Amino acid sequence: xxxxxxxxxGNLGRGVECAIKQNADTELYGVFTxxxxxxxxxxxxxxxxxxxxxxxxxxxNIDVLIICGGSATDLPIQTPKLAASxxxxxxxxxxxxxxxxxxxxxxxxxxxxxxAIISVGWDPGMFSLNRMYADAILPDGQDYTFWGKGVxxxxxxxxxxxxxxxxxxxxxxxxxxxLAAVREGSNPELTTRQKHTRExxxxxxxxxxxxxxxNEIKTMPNYFADYDTTVHFISEEELxxxxxxxxxxxxxxxxxxxxxxxxxxxxIEYSLKLDSNPEFTxxxxxxxxxAACRLNxxxxxxxxxxxxxxxxxxxxxxxxxxxAHML
Amino acid sequence: xxxxxxxxxGNLGRGVECAIKQNADTELYGVFTxxxxxxxxxxxxxxxxxxxxxxxxxxxNIDVLIICGGSATDLPIQTPKLAASxxxxxxxxxxxxxxxxxxxxxxxxxxxxxxAIISVGWDPGMFSLNRMYADAILPDGQDYTFWGKGVxxxxxxxxxxxxxxxxxxxxxxxxxxxLAAVREGSNPELTTRQKHTRExxxxxxxxxxxxxxxNEIKTMPNYFADYDTTVHFISEEELxxxxxxxxxxxxxxxxxxxxxxxxxxxxIEYSLKLDSNPEFTxxxxxxxxxAACRLNxxxxxxxxxxxxxxxxxxxxxxxxxxxAHML
Numbered sequence: 001x002x003x004x005x006x007x008x009x010g011n012l013g014r015g016v017e018c019a020i021k022q023n024a025d026t027e028l029y030g031v032f033t034x035x036x037x038x039x040x041x042x043x044x045x046x047x048x049x050x051x052x053x054x055x056x057x058x059x060x061n062i063d064v065l066i067i068c069g070g071s072a073t074d075l076p077i078q079t080p081k082l083a084a085s086x087x088x089x090x091x092x093x094x095x096x097x098x099x100x101x102x103x104x105x106x107x108x109x110x111x112x113x114x115x116a117i118i119s120v121g122w123d124p125g126m127f128s129l130n131r132m133y134a135d136a137i138l139p140d141g142q143d144y145t146f147w148g149k150g151v152x153x154x155x156x157x158x159x160x161x162x163x164x165x166x167x168x169x170x171x172x173x174x175x176x177x178x179l180a181a182v183r184e185g186s187n188p189e190l191t192t193r194q195k196h197t198r199e200x201x202x203x204x205x206x207x208x209x210x211x212x213x214x215n216e217i218k219t220m221p222n223y224f225a226d227y228d229t230t231v232h233f234i235s236e237e238e239l240x241x242x243x244x245x246x247x248x249x250x251x252x253x254x255x256x257x258x259x260x261x262x263x264x265x266x267x268i269e270y271s272l273k274l275d276s277n278p279e280f281t282x283x284x285x286x287x288x289x290x291a292a293c294r295l296n297x298x299x300x301x302x303x304x305x306x307x308x309x310x311x312x313x314x315x316x317x318x319x320x321x322x323x324a325h326m327l
Numbered sequence: 328x329x330x331x332x333x334x335x336x337g338n339l340g341r342g343v344e345c346a347i348k349q350n351a352d353t354e355l356y357g358v359f360t361x362x363x364x365x366x367x368x369x370x371x372x373x374x375x376x377x378x379x380x381x382x383x384x385x386x387x388n389i390d391v392l393i394i395c396g397g398s399a400t401d402l403p404i405q406t407p408k409l410a411a412s413x414x415x416x417x418x419x420x421x422x423x424x425x426x427x428x429x430x431x432x433x434x435x436x437x438x439x440x441x442x443a444i445i446s447v448g449w450d451p452g453m454f455s456l457n458r459m460y461a462d463a464i465l466p467d468g469q470d471y472t473f474w475g476k477g478v479x480x481x482x483x484x485x486x487x488x489x490x491x492x493x494x495x496x497x498x499x500x501x502x503x504x505x506l507a508a509v510r511e512g513s514n515p516e517l518t519t520r521q522k523h524t525r526e527x528x529x530x531x532x533x534x535x536x537x538x539x540x541x542n543e544i545k546t547m548p549n550y551f552a553d554y555d556t557t558v559h560f561i562s563e564e565e566l567x568x569x570x571x572x573x574x575x576x577x578x579x580x581x582x583x584x585x586x587x588x589x590x591x592x593x594x595i596e597y598s599l600k601l602d603s604n605p606e607f608t609x610x611x612x613x614x615x616x617x618a619a620c621r622l623n624x625x626x627x628x629x630x631x632x633x634x635x636x637x638x639x640x641x642x643x644x645x646x647x648x649x650x651a652h653m654l
Contacts, residue, residue: 015585018585018586018587019585022466022467022585023466024466043587095654098650098651098654099647099650099651102650119654124654126460126464126595128653128654129460129638130597131653132638132639132641132642132649132653133453133456133638133641135642135644135653136614136617136638136641136642136643137453137607137610137611137614137641138610139349139350139351139643140349183600256610258342258345258346258349258603258606258607258609258610259345259603259606260345260370263602264601264602264603264606265602266599266600266601266602266603266606266607266610267598267599267600267601268453268597268598268599269596269597269598269599269600270457270595270596270597270598271594271595271596271597272593272594272595272596273510273593273594273596274591274593274594275591275592275593276585276586276591276593279585279586279591279593280464280585280593282585283464283465283583283585283593284464287463287464290463305649305650305654306638306654307637307638307639307642307646307649307650307653307654308637308638308639308646309637309638310634310635310636310637311456311459311460311463311633311634311635311636311638312459312634312635314459314460314463314464315459315462315463315634316463316466317462319634319635320426322459322632322634323425323426323429323632323634324425324426326455326458326459326462326634327422327425327446327451327455327632327633327634
């Protein structure tokens with residue numbers, strides 16, 4: 001059995017707890033939290049909860065640690081620190097800062113003889129893999145990533161910070177006609193506005209100036225100004241009833257040409273339709289936890305990304321089973 | 328530059344010749360054929376063509392050999408034999424005989440200190456990878472593979488062997504309603520007949536008994552009897568004009584559940600839409616040729632499948648580039 005621990009217990013940590021149960025070869029060692037352990041309510045009643053301050057004491061009992069913190073401030077500190085004692089997995093998703101994060105984690109993991117796999121999930125993660133495979137197979141081509149339909153936490157938070165807003169949920173929606181043009185293989189040039197729209201469901205304070213709120217949303221730089229944005233004001237009850245989930249998904253599409261004169265067109269498409277973004281991400285994290293544990297037991301150390309991990313390491317099935325039944 | 332040679336020059340070999348040109352880090356050493364080399368017309372005029380009988384003499388000049396023979400009789404002999412002297416790639420696609428083929432090739436490649444990657448292409452190949460990744464991520468789920476719309480060479484050949492048939496082209500077509508049910512996440516049980524239909528375009532001899540031919544096709548065991556099959560009799564001109572390509576493609580879909588009680592549903596879908604089946608397969612072969620060459624230069628030997636190859640080995644981009652731009 002692979003003993004997995006969770007550091008940080010929000011939606012993602014909860015998802016990891018559930019995912020570990022679905023895998024016959026993994027078991028949950030426990031949850032480590034910055035909060036008072038007694039205040040943490042886990043999915044399973046018997047899940048052990050410890051203070052993160054005491055994690056070093058548990059070092060020899062844990063095969064791999066899944067770090068479920070946020071990319072903005074938690075992971076840049078936590079992953080290098082914890083990689084000095086544990087095999088670790090994180091879902092660091094600030095694409096632009098990956099090289100810097102990689103270097104810090106690699107130094108720590110190498111020194112400790114541990115394996116760290118960073119930026120695991122679906123984007124970065126499965127989407128990255130599909131961009132890379134498709135690019136390697138069809139070098140004369142172009143790839144496109146579309147996100148949604150799904151809830152963007154960052155955009156929802158940005159709306160909540162507007163004066164007069166009580167709560168909000170923002171959906172990123174891919175533009176169907178853009179998807180169709182890409183699938184056609186016409187390699188269109190698409191602007192930000194042409195690829196996605198943004199749909200906002202907002203609960204406003206009683207008597208708030210709705211026109212002003214709508215305008216503040218639609219003109220917010222970086223978040224909304226470059227998009228066609230729709231704003232719906234709804235009641236708190238409706239928000240809870242109809243917008244309580246955290247669905248997401250998206251599409252990675254590459255169109256390329258082959259032949260003596262590029263006369264043949266090919267379309268590779270990978271898509272996800274997820275009822276729960278954090279639970280799916282958690283499921284990917286657990287598969288890579290298996291890989292980290294196996295790689296480390298083979299003597300491998302250092303920082304890795306999904307690009308560096310041979311697919312078979314993710315599977316609970318043996319090499320013989322994979323060849324006989326999944327090839 | 329990675330020097331690649333081609334053994335066997337049909338549609339697949341021609342595709343490999345074209346694919347090598349699209350990759351800046353690969354070059355074609357030459358084509359090896361069982362035919363009289365002077366009778367072989369290559370895509371590029373200056374491609375060197377040699378007799379396969381002399382391939383051993385070229386051993387030290389070739390980094391990796393892509394074997395483009397057929398799975399029925401060529402590859403079971405050729406791949407183990409050539410793996411004793413070369414890093415090799417093949418597209419062995421008799422799923423049931425993979426374990427046996429693997430063992431023979433592994434023994435030869437290990438003894439020679441060479442890398443052999445077998446069953447490379449899209450199914451087996453990219454479809455296998457996607458079945459495996461999705462199975463590892465969503466263990467509580469079910470996967471489905473649909474093929475088409477595309478030309479099945481084996482089924483087209485089977486029709487051509489019927490008395491009174493001059494030529495034929497058979498398309499495998501996935502049933503839209505079955506695809507929709509799978510994407511819904513309802514995990515339907517689907518019979519062979521419910522998943523695909525078969526559409527046949529047949530050129531008959533003048534005066535042939537068309538009703539008899541149609542009946543022989545529709546009742547042919549293994550090939551057509553278990554499917555809803557449509558037969559169209561057309562002229563030779565129409566066959567040449569409208570059915571001259573070798574398109575193919577298909578879908579790998581996995582639906583799975585996560586959560587404390589499996590309350591959240593997820594759909595992972597990978598699809599290919601290919602104008603030219605052999606040229607796309609060839610493009611995959613060339614990416615894995617790059618991987619074989621790199622792995623061997625790191626001291627790796629033995630037989631591998633797509634499950635064993637870390638994605639980064641397929642890419643012409645460096646690890647730093649991949650992390651910075653593709654993650």
